[in-house]
Amino acid sequence: MHSDNLVEIEAVAFGYGARPVLKGINLTARRGQVVAIMGSSGCGKTTLLRLIGGQIKPGQGTVRVAGESVGALDQAGLYRLRRKMGMLFQFGALFTDMSVFDNVAFQLREHTDLPEDAIRDLVLMKLNAVGLRGAAHLMPAELSGGMARRVALARAIALDPMLVMYDEPFAGLDPISLGVTGNLIRRLTDTLGLTSLVVTHDVQESLKIVDYVYFVSDGVIVAEGTADEIRASALPYVHQFVHGEADGPVPFHYPAPSYADDLRLGARRA
C-alpha cells in the first residue's frame, strides 16, 4: 500500500442476497484529498461507504483503511479503527433525544476521560467551525435540514478523525445550505488535514470542491479523474450524468417487455 493512500479498495465485489451490487471496484483516496464517488441512485455508492466503515464485509477483494484490512478486523479492531473515522449520514442521523451540544459531545464522553469543562470547550469549538455555536442548546427537532447536516458534521469531526465519509451531504438542501455545506467539507479537509470521501449525485456542487472523482455504474468504476477531466469527459455516461440528460447510456425506461405486447395490441386486432 502506498503511504499516501488512506483508503484502498481492490477488486471488491458485494451483493445483497443473489443481487450483485458491486462487481469489482478499484478505488483509492489519498490523504488530504476530497474524493467524490458519483453515480445514479441505487448504483452501490452507499454500499461502498458501508464497506469502508466495516458495517458490511466484501464478498471478494479487500478494503484497506490506513493499512488495515477492514474485512479482517474483529469487533474490537473495527471499533478502534472507527474512532479514527467520522461519518455524515444522509439526513444527519442526530440522536433526537439529545441536544445539539450533547450530540457533538457524545463521542468525547464515550471514548475519552476528559473533564466536562474540556468537553464543553471542544464541543463549542467544533460547533463554531460549522457556524452553529449559538445553536448548542437546541434540540434536533428545532433545526432545519441544513443545520442538522452541519451539526452532524461537527459530531463527525469531534474526535479529529483522519477520514470523514459523507453520504449524500447535499441531498434536499436549499442553494445557500448547499454552498455552505460544500465549502465546509473543503475547508475542514484542508484545515484539519482530513481525507474526505463524498458519496453524491450532485455533480455541479461537488465538482467545485473535489480533488478526484470516481463514477460508479452497474457495479463498476466507469470513469475517474480530476474535476476538470470529468467536466471535459466525452464518455457518454459521464456526459449524460454531468449534463443531466434524461436519456442516454442510463435509459429513461426501466427494462420491460415490449410496450405493444404489454398493451395487448396484437390480441385486440385478432
Added chain:
Amino acid sequence: MPTTCVWERGVLRQTIENLGNRTLQGVWRMGFATRFFLAVLLHSGTAFRRFGLTIREMYFTGVLSLIIILVSGLFVGMVLGLQGYETLQTYGSEEALGILVALSLVRELGPVVAALLFASRAGSAITAEIGLMKATEQLSAMEMMAVDPIARVVAPRFWAGVISMPLLAALFSAMGVFGGYLVGVQLIGVDEGSFWSQMQSAVDFEQDILNGVIKSVVFGVAITAIALFEGYDAPPTAEGVSGATTRTVVTSSLAVLALDFVLTAFMFRGLN
C-alpha cells in the same frame, strides 16, 4: 381437465412453498431473537457501570407508567371489593373480603394486569423508539462512532424494564388493596378490623408476595426483551415500525398470559 390439473398443481406447490418459507423465516427469527437476547445479557456491563443510563430509562418506562398503573389498580381493587362482597355475603363471610382482595391482587391480578398495562404503555414505546432510531440511522451512526448500540441503547432499557416491572406490580397491588378497602370498609361497611387482620393472617410472604414478585420479574424480562427485539428487527419504514409496535403488544400480552399459567401451575400447586 389438464389445464385445471396443472393450475391446481401450481397452487398446491405455491402453498407448500409459502408454508416452507414462513416456517424457515419463523425458525430464523427465533434464532436471531435468541442471539439478540444473549447479546443483551453479555453487553449488560454498561447498564450497571453507568447506572445513570438505566435510571434514565426507568423514568421513561417506569415513572411515566405510574399514572395508568395506579389508577387501574385502584379501580380493579374497587371492583374486586364490590364483586367479592356480593359473593361472600351469600355465605355470611364478608369479613374475608380482605383476604379475597389481597390474594387475588398479590398472586394474580397485580402481576398480570400490571404486566399487560406495561406491555401496552412502555413496551410499545420502547419498540417505536428503537425502531425509529434504526429507521433514522441513529443506531448505524452509533456503530460508526465505535459505540455498541446493544450496550449503550438496548441493555439499559432492558434492565430498566426488568427493575420497573415488579415495582409497578407492587404499586398496582397496593392501590388495589386500598381500592378494595375503600369500597368494602368505607362504602359498604365491612368491619375494618376483620378486613385487615384476616388479610394479615392469610397472606403469606413467601408463598404469595414473593411468588407474585417472581412472576412480575419474569413478565418484565419477557415484555422488555420482546419490545426491544421487535424494535431492533423492525423494517426501517413507517409501516415496519407500526407493525413491530403492534406485534410487541400482541406477542408480549400473550406471553404474559401463557407464562402466568405455567408459573401458577408450579407455584401454587397443592396449596390450600
